[in-house]
Amino acid sequence: MSGKENNFPPLPSFVPLKPCFYQDFSDEIPIEHQVLVKRIYRLWLFYCATLAVNLVACLAWWIGGGSGANFGLALLWLLLFSPCGYVCWFRPAYKAFRADSSFNFMAFFFIFGAQFVLTVIQAVGFSGWGACGWLAAIGFFQTSVGAAVVMLLPAIMFTMSAAIMAIVIMKVHRIYRGSGGSFQKAQTEWSTGTWRNPPSREAQFNNFSGNSLPEYPAVPSYPTSGSQWP
Numbered sequence: 001m002s003g004k005e006n007n008f009p010p011l012p013s014f015v016p017l018k019p020c021f022y023q024d025f026s027d028e029i030p031i032e033h034q035v036l037v038k039r040i041y042r043l044w045l046f047y048c049a050t051l052a053v054n055l056v057a058c059l060a061w062w063i064g065g066g067s068g069a070n071f072g073l074a075l076l077w078l079l080l081f082s083p084c085g086y087v088c089w090f091r092p093a094y095k096a097f098r099a100d101s102s103f104n105f106m107a108f109f110f111i112f113g114a115q116f117v118l119t120v121i122q123a124v125g126f127s128g129w130g131a132c133g134w135l136a137a138i139g140f141f142q143t144s145v146g147a148a149v150v151m152l153l154p155a156i157m158f159t160m161s162a163a164i165m166a167i168v169i170m171k172v173h174r175i176y177r178g179s180g181g182s183f184q185k186a187q188t189e190w191s192t193g194t195w196r197n198p199p200s201r202e203a204q205f206n207n208f209s210g211n212s213l214p215e216y217p218a219v220p221s222y223p224t225s226g227s228q229w230p
Contacts, residue, residue: 004022004024005022006018006019006020006021006022007019007021007022007023007024008020008021008022008023009021021091023094025037025038025041028094028098029094029097029098030097033097033175036097036168036171036172036175037093037094037097039168040090040093040094040168040172041090041094043161043164043165043168044085044086044089044090046157046160046161046164047081047085047119047161048078048081048082048085049157050154050157050158050161051074051077051078051081051082052078053153053154053157054074054077054078054122054130054131054132054154054157054158055071055074055075055078056150057074057132057150057151057153057154058070058071058073058074058130058131058132059071060146060147060150060151061132061136061140061147061150061151063147064140064143064144064146064147064148065143065144065147066140066143066147067128069128069130070128070129070130070131070132070136071130072130073128073129073130073131074130074131074132076130077130077131081115085115088111089107089108089111089112089115092104092105092107092108092111093108093112093172096108096176100179102176102188105172105176108172109169109172109173109176112165112168112169113169115165116162116165116166116169119158119161119162119165120162121133122158123155123158123159123161123162125137125155125158131154131158132150132151132152132153132154132155133154133155133158134155134159136151136155137151137152137155
């Protein structure tokens with residue numbers, strides 16, 4: 001974004017890395033969609049927290065007599081899905097609402113839908129998936145009650161995440177269809193290359209206004225009242 005310095009993630013000054021994204025809800029997101037986009041952002045934060053709690057629960061699962069592979073997978077999910085969730089489904093949603101981009105809406109629906117399915121699987125808690133879901137937690141009460149109680153926490157949080165994701169998908173889809181979005185529009189954005197960094201609505205409006213204003217010749221000079229007409 002020209003003239004705007006990246007500000008996310010907010011890294012400490014001693015870290016020799018620079019933020020990768022510019023994010024400002026009040027500056028780039030239309031006011032009628034700011035609440036929803038902020039909630040999608042908080043959903044990403046909540047899912048990251050769920051993965052962190054799941055890592056601790058998998059450690060308790062391992063200590064209580066479970067498999068250490070679950071702890072390794074839980075660590076992998078935390079390191080993988082935390083940044084990928086921001087880049088792969090929050091940023092498309094952010095850019096979609098920022099510029100009314102059909103391509104980014106489509107990318108959000110596809111990737112976020114896959115994330116929703118995965119979260120449901122994590123909430124169920126199949127053995128060997130590195131997730132302390134309901135099956136894993138309830139089944140472990142016969143082995144270690146303390147560890148099973150800890151394992152119930154991520155099971156509840158995964159369930160909450162999946163429920164909120166379902167609500168978000170329906171709300172975003174309703175807004176997308178109501179705004180006239182279509183697959184053909186997404187294809188056009190793909191062919192023209194505007195999907196990479198779609199301009200904001202303000203930039204689109206300014207560009208449209210500037211190109212649509214007609215050009216008039218200079219104002220002619222008329223004779224004053226004291227002069228005579230030819």
